[in-house]
Amino acid sequence: MDPQYSRDQFNNFQDFNSERSGPPEIRPEEITFEELIGTGSFGKVYKGRCRQKAVAVKLLHKQNYDAATLTAFRKEVHLMSKIYHPNICLFMGACTIPGKCVIVTELVPKGNLETLLHDQKMQLPLYLRMRMARDAALGINWLHESNPVFVHRDIKSSNLLVDENMRVKICDFGLSALKQKHKMLKDQSSAKGTPLYMAPEVMMFKEFNESSDVYSFGIVLWEILTRKEPFSHHRELEKFREAVCVKHERPIIPADCLESLRKLIEKCWDKDPQHRPSFKDIISSLDHIIIDAAISDLRGREFWKKNFITEQEVPSEAFIDALCNWAKAPTRNQCDKASLEYLNIKCLKAVLADSSKNEGSIVNIEKFGKILEFFGPMNETTAPGTTSIMDTIREVLSHKWFHGDLDTTEAASRLNGQPIGSFLIRFSSTNAGCFTISQVVGDNNSIKHQRVSRQGPKFIYQNILYNSLIEIVSKSAGGNNGDLPLNSNLGVPNYKFLALFCNVSSSSDTY
Numbered sequence: 001m002d003p004q005y006s007r008d009q010f011n012n013f014q015d016f017n018s019e020r021s022g023p024p025e026i027r028p029e030e031i032t033f034e035e036l037i038g039t040g041s042f043g044k045v046y047k048g049r050c051r052q053k054a055v056a057v058k059l060l061h062k063q064n065y066d067a068a069t070l071t072a073f074r075k076e077v078h079l080m081s082k083i084y085h086p087n088i089c090l091f092m093g094a095c096t097i098p099g100k101c102v103i104v105t106e107l108v109p110k111g112n113l114e115t116l117l118h119d120q121k122m123q124l125p126l127y128l129r130m131r132m133a134r135d136a137a138l139g140i141n142w143l144h145e146s147n148p149v150f151v152h153r154d155i156k157s158s159n160l161l162v163d164e165n166m167r168v169k170i171c172d173f174g175l176s177a178l179k180q181k182h183k184m185l186k187d188q189s190s191a192k193g194t195p196l197y198m199a200p201e202v203m204m205f206k207e208f209n210e211s212s213d214v215y216s217f218g219i220v221l222w223e224i225l226t227r228k229e230p231f232s233h234h235r236e237l238e239k240f241r242e243a244v245c246v247k248h249e250r251p252i253i254p255a256d257c258l259e260s261l262r263k264l265i266e267k268c269w270d271k272d273p274q275h276r277p278s279f280k281d282i283i284s285s286l287d288h289i290i291i292d293a294a295i296s297d298l299r300g301r302e303f304w305k306k307n308f309i310t311e312q313e314v315p316s317e318a319f320i321d322a323l324c325n326w327a328k329a330p331t332r333n334q335c336d337k338a339s340l341e342y343l344n345i346k347c348l349k350a351v352l353a354d355s356s357k358n359e360g361s362i363v364n365i366e367k368f369g370k371i372l373e374f375f376g377p378m379n380e381t382t383a384p385g386t387t388s389i390m391d392t393i394r395e396v397l398s399h400k401w402f403h404g405d406l407d408t409t410e411a412a413s414r415l416n417g418q419p420i421g422s423f424l425i426r427f428s429s430t431n432a433g434c435f436t437i438s439q440v441v442g443d444n445n446s447i448k449h450q451r452v453s454r455q456g457p458k459f460i461y462q463n464i465l466y467n468s469l470i471e472i473v474s475k476s477a478g479g480n481n482g483d484l485p486l487n488s489n490l491g492v493p494n495y496k497f498l499a500l501f502c503n504v505s506s507s508s509d510t511y
């Protein structure tokens with residue numbers, strides 16, 4: 001060692017200047033194969049183990065490559081080993097010995113997005129699907145911004161893998177030396193195996209660049225939106241090619257699609273590659289689309305976009321401060337602990353924490369969207385006399401009969417042993433923005449659960465339109481089909497919300 005350098009300096013110097021191990025070559029005996037988890041056109045993918053770690057191992061169909069292809073393969077493996085991004089399936093190494101060629105990557109537990117999307121039993125709200133699309137776009141953008149640029153060339157939903165947290169990772173990038181440049185029909189009887197996601201210029205054997213990945217992403221976005229197979233009515237490659245390249249046929253976007261999403265999909269699959277957006281632009285558009293998908297309230301969307309455009313989860317304190325600022329109300333640190341504004345904040349926190357799985361320390365955009373569906377719409381101004389969303393929440397929570405997030409079983413247990421006519425009101429777990437009134441209606445604890453549905457800001461109960469839940473309780477006379485009236489004295493108290501009002505001497509009318 002050169003005496004001028006300390007050992008640390010020497011090691012840093014060595015790391016910086018030389019490749020210690022070159023391409024991450026893995027010896028064949030280090031890999032064990034377990035079950036088959038997928039088959040692609042140029043390899044089978046197995047769950048396996050390498051150096052004690054569960055991994056995915058792709059065993060290449062073809063093993064006898066000529067010297068030039070093998071050199072190109074090794075070069076690409078070397079480049080792939082330099083790409084690190086949370087939305088790109090981690091390349092861990094490869095065996096490039098002829099006859100034993102395999103690629104080892106991290107194992108992504110939920111498999112591919114195509115299977116997930118087409119499993120109709122799988123609950124995948126639009127918000128979540130759009131977040132998945134954004135994950136994929138972040139991964140592809142990373143490839144496109146790499147030096148040298150990686151054009152994926154095979155963006156499709158089966159190349160998007162889903163992890164245990166429903167985050168998406170791109171797989172199957174690089175290795176173009178081994179892949180066929182232009183895939184052809186595998187199965188003449190269906191469009192499967194055809195280049196369904198392939199840009200027209202690629203099908204016409206013109207040049208392939210980043211914007212061809214954008215086209216493919218447009219088709220994937222459509223598939224993520226509709227959960228249908230693209231171009232499923234096509235059977236023959238030639239007719240399909242003509243439809244897409246000459247007649248510019250594209251899948252039909254459903255009429256109820258968010259306008260922002262429709263525009264993005266149409267731009268992505270534009271026939272002119274130069275008119276397609278970059279992935280940087282796609283990510284920005286998806287930031288907006290995710291918010292549009294999670295929040296239906298127009299001012300709620302505006303609020304989130306203004307404060308947290310690229311975030312889907314924010315610390316609850318930051319969220320509450322932003323909402324206070326939006327409502328032009330004092331923030332947590334600015335208001336008097338005995339004030340109504342402080343009570344508003346406590347009520348908002350209680351509602352945020354109510355059904356939250358993370359004890360209320362984080363506010364998820366989806367959760368905010370749901371709260372607005374229940375308590376909205378959000379008002380534009382805070383001129384005197386205007387009720388802010390926080391006032392509305394406080395007013396509802398101040399009534400002892402309001403129980404928030406409660407399932408049917410728990411509602412029944414809270415009503416157990418209470419006199420006839422006793423009731424509580426809770427969020428409906430199945431219908432966005434709706435409530436359920438659970439009431440003891442007869443002896444033997446017989447309980448009736450009735451829906452309060454929504455018509456914009458109005459509430460419909462037993463076919464009558466009301467302005468608020470509070471109005472339902474004060475005016476509902478019962479009588480239909482022997483229904484009992486809602487007597488607020490018979491409201492079953494929810495002690496969790498009740499506690500918030502205990503130390504306040506002011507305007508809470510109920511406690």
Ligand SMILES: Nc1ncnc2c1ncn2[C@@H]1O[C@H](COP(=O)(O)OP(=O)(O)OP(=O)(O)O)[C@@H](O)[C@H]1O
Nearest residue numbers: 037038039040041042045056106107108112158172
């Ligand atoms: N790292 C991984 N973790 C979990 N599953 C994987 C992983 N890699 C691939 N798979 C599964 O194996 C399937 C086949 O993957 P592969 O990349 O070989 O083929 P493909 O992309 O579907 O086809 P082609 O190679 O023809 O483009 C994937 O769709 C996925 O279900």
